[in-house]
Amino acid sequence: MQSVVVAIPSSFPGGLEAHLGAHFGHCDLYTVVKITDGQVQEVATLPNVPHEQGGCMAPVNHLARHGVQVLIAGGMGMRPLMGFNQVGIDVLYGGDTQTVGEALDALINGRLPRFTTEFTCGGGGGGMMHMGRF
DSSP: OOEEEEEEEEOTTOSTTSBBOSSGGGOSEEEEEEEETTEEEEEEEEEOOOOOTTOTHHHHHHHHHTTOOEEEESOOOHHHHHHHHHHTOEEEEOTTOSBHHHHHHHHHTTOOBBOOGGGSTTOOOOOOOBOOOO
8 A cells, every 4th residue: 555645835725626836835835635545535734834035944844744755836946846855755846737636636647747947946957757656
């Protein structure tokens, strides 16, 4: 049985119909979902932590403390992307999805690329690698 805990920056009140946040660090909250064998098992919300310019590790550490293994994001800078990599959280690009439910469907069906430098705020090039199915 394969299980994974996924966080998705989203708008209040969260849940599968919540809109995906455009930037992980400036979202209202994270919708946190446990997926087991390709099925959504649990859905919860986790408030975002406030951070100021240069304080982008606050959300990274916050999500790591809550057992998140995968983050689906629409935008972030290089520092937090490197931070997520350091704490072992896989970051996938979900900027082409509108809602948490759509992002999860794309994840389960293997349609989300790894978040690379081409997706970072003001970032440069880099190839995309696709994740397997959950």
